[in-house]
Amino acid sequence: MILEAAMLQVKNDMEKEFEEAFRQASLIISSMKGYITHELQRCIEVEGKYLLLVKWETLEDHTVGFRESNQYQEWKKLLHHFYDPFPTVEHFEQIPL
Incomplete structure (x- = not known):
């Protein structure tokens, strides 16, 4: 399992719109192969x-499976302009303890 971490800075006065768009985008990412949570x-x-924290089964599930998918294009349209x-x-x- 790998953890994707992204610090997101949303443009001023767009937080509410971003959160609404993210709710829609959540349906996209959660449908992808290798997605955990x-x-x-x-x-x-x-x-x-x-x-943003996303757990994936493998690094490639995120970097290839998601980022090279048609669904990622929809994700970008919903979120990247914020x-x-x-x-x-x-x-x-994770480091085993």
């Missing part, structure tokens, strides 16, 4: 800042 967190201290700057996405793996 996701959550969106709103920052308390910084207006317009969000943290970001400034465009977010950096990073992937993490």
Whole structure:
């Protein structure tokens, strides 16, 4: 399992529209092969800042399966115009303890 993490900065006064669009986009990502779960967190201290966390079975499920799909094009149409700057996405793996 890998964890995708993206810090999202939404343009001023577009937070409500973004959250509504994200609800629609959630249906897209949750239907993808290898998807496990996701959550969106709103920052308390910084207006317009969000943290997106998505769990995937494999890195390729995200980077190839999702990002190279037709569904990703719809995801982009729904969400990408809200970001400034465009977010950096990073992937993490759990360390066994």
